[in-house]
Amino acid sequence: MNPSLSPNPIDDLQQLFTYPFMVNALEAGTIVAVLAGLVGWYVVLRRQTFASHTLSVMAFPGAAGAALAGLPTALGYYVACTAAALAIGRGSRTGRPGRAQGGESAVIGTVQTVGLALGFLFLSLNQAVLGGPETLLFGTFLGITRGQVLTLALVAVAALGALAGLARPLLFASVDREVARASGVPVVLLDGLFLLILGLAIAATSQLTGALLVFALLVAPPAAAQRLTARPLAGLVLTVVLALVTVWLGLAIAYFSIYPVGFYVSTIAFVVYVLARVISSRPPHRPPHGPPHRPPHLGRHH
Amino acid sequence: MFAHEFVRNAWLAGTFIALACGLIGWFVVVRAQVFAGDALSHVAFVGAIAAAVVGVDERVGLFALTLVLAGAMGALGRRAQADDVTIGISFAWILGIGVLLLAILATSAAGASGITTANTLFGSVYSLSAGAAVIAAVVALAVIGFVLGAARPLLLATLDPELATLRGVPVRVLGLSFLAALAVVSAESTQAVGALLLLGLIAAPGGAARALTARPYRGLALSGAIAVGSMWGGLALSYAIGPLPASTAIIGLAAGTYAAAGLWAHVSAGRSSAAAPADTPRSGGQTQAGVVA
Numbered sequence: 001m002n003p004s005l006s007p008n009p010i011d012d013l014q015q016l017f018t019y020p021f022m023v024n025a026l027e028a029g030t031i032v033a034v035l036a037g038l039v040g041w042y043v044v045l046r047r048q049t050f051a052s053h054t055l056s057v058m059a060f061p062g063a064a065g066a067a068l069a070g071l072p073t074a075l076g077y078y079v080a081c082t083a084a085a086l087a088i089g090r091g092s093r094t095g096r097p098g099r100a101q102g103g104e105s106a107v108i109g110t111v112q113t114v115g116l117a118l119g120f121l122f123l124s125l126n127q128a129v130l131g132g133p134e135t136l137l138f139g140t141f142l143g144i145t146r147g148q149v150l151t152l153a154l155v156a157v158a159a160l161g162a163l164a165g166l167a168r169p170l171l172f173a174s175v176d177r178e179v180a181r182a183s184g185v186p187v188v189l190l191d192g193l194f195l196l197i198l199g200l201a202i203a204a205t206s207q208l209t210g211a212l213l214v215f216a217l218l219v220a221p222p223a224a225a226q227r228l229t230a231r232p233l234a235g236l237v238l239t240v241v242l243a244l245v246t247v248w249l250g251l252a253i254a255y256f257s258i259y260p261v262g263f264y265v266s267t268i269a270f271v272v273y274v275l276a277r278v279i280s281s282r283p284p285h286r287p288p289h290g291p292p293h294r295p296p297h298l299g300r301h302h
Numbered sequence: 303m304f305a306h307e308f309v310r311n312a313w314l315a316g317t318f319i320a321l322a323c324g325l326i327g328w329f330v331v332v333r334a335q336v337f338a339g340d341a342l343s344h345v346a347f348v349g350a351i352a353a354a355v356v357g358v359d360e361r362v363g364l365f366a367l368t369l370v371l372a373g374a375m376g377a378l379g380r381r382a383q384a385d386d387v388t389i390g391i392s393f394a395w396i397l398g399i400g401v402l403l404l405a406i407l408a409t410s411a412a413g414a415s416g417i418t419t420a421n422t423l424f425g426s427v428y429s430l431s432a433g434a435a436v437i438a439a440v441v442a443l444a445v446i447g448f449v450l451g452a453a454r455p456l457l458l459a460t461l462d463p464e465l466a467t468l469r470g471v472p473v474r475v476l477g478l479s480f481l482a483a484l485a486v487v488s489a490e491s492t493q494a495v496g497a498l499l500l501l502g503l504i505a506a507p508g509g510a511a512r513a514l515t516a517r518p519y520r521g522l523a524l525s526g527a528i529a530v531g532s533m534w535g536g537l538a539l540s541y542a543i544g545p546l547p548a549s550t551a552i553i554g555l556a557a558g559t560y561a562a563a564g565l566w567a568h569v570s571a572g573r574s575s576a577a578a579p580a581d582t583p584r585s586g587g588q589t590q591a592g593v594v595a
Contacts, residue, residue: 106509266398
């Protein structure tokens with residue numbers, strides 16, 4: 001394999017689909033982009049960025065633990081993310097999502113470091129099996145198999161199915177928690193269920209992007225979309241489009257270069273978000289002193 | 303065990319780093335800036351890699367990048383507190399650059415980079431040299447001095463920024479200085495505890511102290527004490543149990559203390575709420591602001 005850019009872009013595109021590993025990577029990337037984008041839209045709406053970052057680094061103890069126990073790595077990802085989702089949900093049951101409460105973010109931060117410390121312990125007990133922490137943390141798209149793509153697809157269908165079932169009440173509870181609670185929406189149960197869906201989505205995403213770069217797909221496209229439109233449906237569609245563009249471009253560029261895909265995906269995601277900020281920062285009808293970093297329909301509800 | 307020089311270095315650096323982390327961590331938790339601390343500690347790792355690529359001392363990269371990020375986060379928010387989405391996306395990108403630098407490093411100097419990475423990510427307090435330990439202690443002392451010296455205005459600015467502004471407290475400058483101090487702690491502690499585990503030494507003692515007492519100065523002292531206790535206990539445990547990494551032991555103790563404190567607060571809140579609808583320790587700034595003002 002000797003990838004190189006030719007003057008003809010059609011040839012280059014065809015070249016991308018020549019190798020099975022690249023087809024697998026593009027398929028996995030597509031699944032992950034849709035899943036992370038849709039779940040991420042709720043993450044940004046609910047301001048659970050920190051919780052999702054914490055869940056994403058759980059991939060590390062998950063993979064290291066699975067390697068130590070001789071289990072498949074993917075299984076470790078899912079188990080660790082689910083366990084952390086339960087721990088965060090339990091530890092901050094009384095709090096509200098978001099960063100309104102320092103106590104809750106202390107819980108999340110502590111869960112995160114405990115997970116990482118365990119991962120480090122597993123790794124030092126089992127140095128030989130894992131090549132090193134970098135791949136786990138920063139991802140690779142080279143070794144994705146058919147089986148992994150199928151597993152990803154199944155997980156994505158399950159997570160998105162659950163999300164679709166919760167979509168309306170979750171939107172209500174995320175936008176105005178108090179009113180939703182007063183109207184009989186089980187907000188606490190929804191918090192827990194959403195964390196579990198988030199754990200699934202993150203475990204799937206981090207297999208491609210690596211634990212530390214999940215954000216590039218989970219938060220940047222939805223945040224950009226929410227800056228551009230306040231309407232839920234349009235925002236969800238735009239999120240998926242932006243996430244797909246990010247992943248496809250990132251994978252394509254990484255194919256022709258020697259540097260890791262995580263760098264390209266996170267850079268493209270960052271650029272997309274900055275562009276969205278620039279575009280949205282000068283609408284003619286917005287008052288100049290309005291809250292600069294919130295989607296208009298959210299307001300200040302706390 | 304103090305007969306070995308590397309153990310003495312670890313205890314010297316560890317004690318002061320833990321105290322600095324614990325004190326600043328209490329404010330981090332009260333100011334709800336745990337995520338900012340998290341971002342700073344992860345970015346510290348990228349700084350170390352960048353320094354390795356350029357070929358300068360690791361600490362130059364650590365301090366430069368964390369301070370730049372602290373300044374950027376402070377500049378973005380009115381109270382020098384950046385939005386969580388902005389923090390997340392910016393630091394995901396910086397980590398992305400870290401991956402690139404890692405790849406460059408791996409192609410230029412294969413072999414040693416893996417160990418460097420593991421050490422930067424997870425720290426190795428037992429491999430500090432005597433000089434590094436002294437520098438760590440001095441830097442930590444400076445941060446401790448800042449936190450204690452600015453404790454009163456910082457507390458007021460944290461709990462009631464409007465009142466603080468009225469009283470002539472420079473809220474914005476304080477917020478920026480606080481982030482800068484957090485950046486310095488992150489950069490210095492990365493070498494001992496590691497970029498990924500540092501947050502535990504900041505968030506867990508602060509969270510535990512907050513769960514145990516609502517009174518500010520008592521909380522601050524408690525947070526520092528829990529951090530130092532976890533550091534000492536972790537160092538001793540890791541020395542006694544061979545394969546247990548020091549970072550894991552330290553974080554494990556800090557987190558265990560937090561879990562116990564949370565449980566204790568939960569139980570005692572349940573007991574007192576049966577008698578009267580009492581103020582739980584977490585319930586907000588107004589009462590605390592009253593204490594300070």
